[in-house]
Amino acid sequence: MMEICDLNVCLTDFSLKNINLKVKQGDFFAILGPTGSGKTLLLESIMGIVPLSQGKIYLKGRDITRLPLEKRGIGIVYQDHALFPHLTVMENIFYGIKYQNKNHEELKENAVCLIGQLGIKHLVNRFITNLSGGEKQRAALARALAVKPDVLLLDEPLSSLDPNFREEIRDLIKKLHMQTGITIIMVTHDFTEAHFLARQTAIIHKGQIEQTGTVSEIFLHPITPFAAKFVGMKNIFHARIENNQAWVNSLSLRITDNQNGEYIGVRPENIQLIFEKNQDINCFQGSVSKITNQGFYAELDIKTQDIEWRTIITANMLMNLKLKQSDIIYLSIDPGDIHVF
Ligand SMILES: Nc1ncnc2c1ncn2[C@@H]1O[C@H](COP(=O)(O)OP(=O)(O)OP(=O)(O)O)[C@@H](O)[C@H]1O
Numbered sequence: 001m002m003e004i005c006d007l008n009v010c011l012t013d014f015s016l017k018n019i020n021l022k023v024k025q026g027d028f029f030a031i032l033g034p035t036g037s038g039k040t041l042l043l044e045s046i047m048g049i050v051p052l053s054q055g056k057i058y059l060k061g062r063d064i065t066r067l068p069l070e071k072r073g074i075g076i077v078y079q080d081h082a083l084f085p086h087l088t089v090m091e092n093i094f095y096g097i098k099y100q101n102k103n104h105e106e107l108k109e110n111a112v113c114l115i116g117q118l119g120i121k122h123l124v125n126r127f128i129t130n131l132s133g134g135e136k137q138r139a140a141l142a143r144a145l146a147v148k149p150d151v152l153l154l155d156e157p158l159s160s161l162d163p164n165f166r167e168e169i170r171d172l173i174k175k176l177h178m179q180t181g182i183t184i185i186m187v188t189h190d191f192t193e194a195h196f197l198a199r200q201t202a203i204i205h206k207g208q209i210e211q212t213g214t215v216s217e218i219f220l221h222p223i224t225p226f227a228a229k230f231v232g233m234k235n236i237f238h239a240r241i242e243n244n245q246a247w248v249n250s251l252s253l254r255i256t257d258n259q260n261g262e263y264i265g266v267r268p269e270n271i272q273l274i275f276e277k278n279q280d281i282n283c284f285q286g287s288v289s290k291i292t293n294q295g296f297y298a299e300l301d302i303k304t305q306d307i308e309w310r311t312i313i314t315a316n317m318l319m320n321l322k323l324k325q326s327d328i329i330y331l332s333i334d335p336g337d338i339h340v341f
Pocket residue numbers: 011012013014033034035036037038039040041042189
């Protein structure tokens with residue numbers, strides 16, 4: 001549906017290199033990456049705001065690489081909403097319709113329907129400056145969708161919102177995607193957001209795509225240390241793999257058969273904490289080196305020989321166990337939970 005072929009953008013100090021992506025009709029696609037990785041620049045290239053030094057962009061089979069934004073069939077919701085402050089909500093939503101080469105009556109009906117779906121009927125005569133962050137985001141979504149674009153681009157749609165609105169708007173975006181079936185490409189630095197909303201995802205790092213796949217594929221099988229870290233695999237170590245053993249410094253861990261690579265990764269939630277050594281295959285003694293209370297849960301750093309592991313436990317469990325720094329504890333790791341890449 002949207003195909004990005006060999007896209008390159010060269011700026012003075014930054015480049016997007018050989019970007020290839022395919023987004024299917026009706027899909028929700030997340031481009032995930034840390035700050036400065038090139039996410040917004042990629043959206044801007046899709047919109048035609050920054051010139052490509054190489055590459056093609058196709059939308060529904062049409063080559064849109066050189067078309068002006070209004071002819072591309074793309075709607076966008078910016079991080080800061082970018083609504084017109086001197087216009088009312090209604091005027092903002094209807095603004096783009098007059099520039100469309102489509103049936104205006106149909107688009108107006110569609111806009112009215114969106115106003116209902118987004119729950120902003122009571123706000124239509126208000127000016128933008130008087131709205132809350134969540135209300136602005138609803139108005140921005142209605143404005144972008146009012147012209148019935150073929151694809152909707154969302155630039156970090158939740159990051160500027162107060163945490164109270166974040167969940168509400170996240171649910172709303174999901175519902176809207178299901179109701180309209182529109183193709184969405186969202187950029188975000190938050191894997192949890194992508195996990196909740198998207199089906200397909202691409203991880204971008206320093207202007208290059210590191211991995212693409214379904215959200216669960218990338219969550220379960222990251223293929224680079226960067227991707228692994230990004231999806232919450234906090235224990236990533238350089239390792240020497242020999243048959244079904246992984247050596248990290250002087251520690252040997254049993255892994256499942258037929259795996260090969262240079263790194264191992266273990267999720268903190270997959271490390272079990274126990275008080276006595278048992279017969280588990282990977283059971284190691286360690287000592288608590290740091291406890292970081294995070295409210296509902298706590299992060300425990302545990303040192304075994306020369307390796308520091310990050311584990312998590314619930315706040316309740318931490319209280320019950322009365323754990324403190326330097327306490328001796330055992331870690332148990334199932335070989336199936338050790339990922340090699
Ligand atoms: N028009 C431009 N001219 C020169 N450099 C630019 C331009 N736009 C972006 N950059 C640079 O390109 C790099 C990537 O920027 P981009 O805004 O795409 O990052 P991002 O992944 O969206 O980050 P964030 O999550 O912080 O928004 C940055 O180093 C930025 O300074």
